[in-house]
Amino acid sequence: MEPTTYRICVRGRLTKRLTAALEGMTPQGGGANTVFTGEIKDQAMLYGVLDRVRDLGLELISVQPHDMTSIRSFEART
Numbered sequence: 001m002e003p004t005t006y007r008i009c010v011r012g013r014l015t016k017r018l019t020a021a022l023e024g025m026t027p028q029g030g031g032a033n034t035v036f037t038g039e040i041k042d043q044a045m046l047y048g049v050l051d052r053v054r055d056l057g058l059e060l061i062s063v064q065p066h067d068m069t070s071i072r073s074f075e076a077r078t
Contacts, residue, residue, distance in 0.1 A: 005066040008036045008049065011059035021056055022049060037066060 008025065014034045019027040025038035040046045046063075053060055 003039050003041045005037060006040045006046065007062075007064050007066045008053065009061040010034050010036070010053060011061055018056060018058075022052055025049065033061060
């Protein structure tokens, strides 16, 4: 798996302390949700980030590859 930029959306506006827990991800607040964007190197790293989201008790809304190249590559394989 090539490194891919992901957008991970969680419900709520998070404090700086909570956003710091998702090290390596850049938070973008707005409205009622927070979106984290960052490069994920492989599936193990993706699952690690998602585990932290769960461990922090955050409600996961969505996980999406951010660039269209990754989406096209996935669609071509299915």
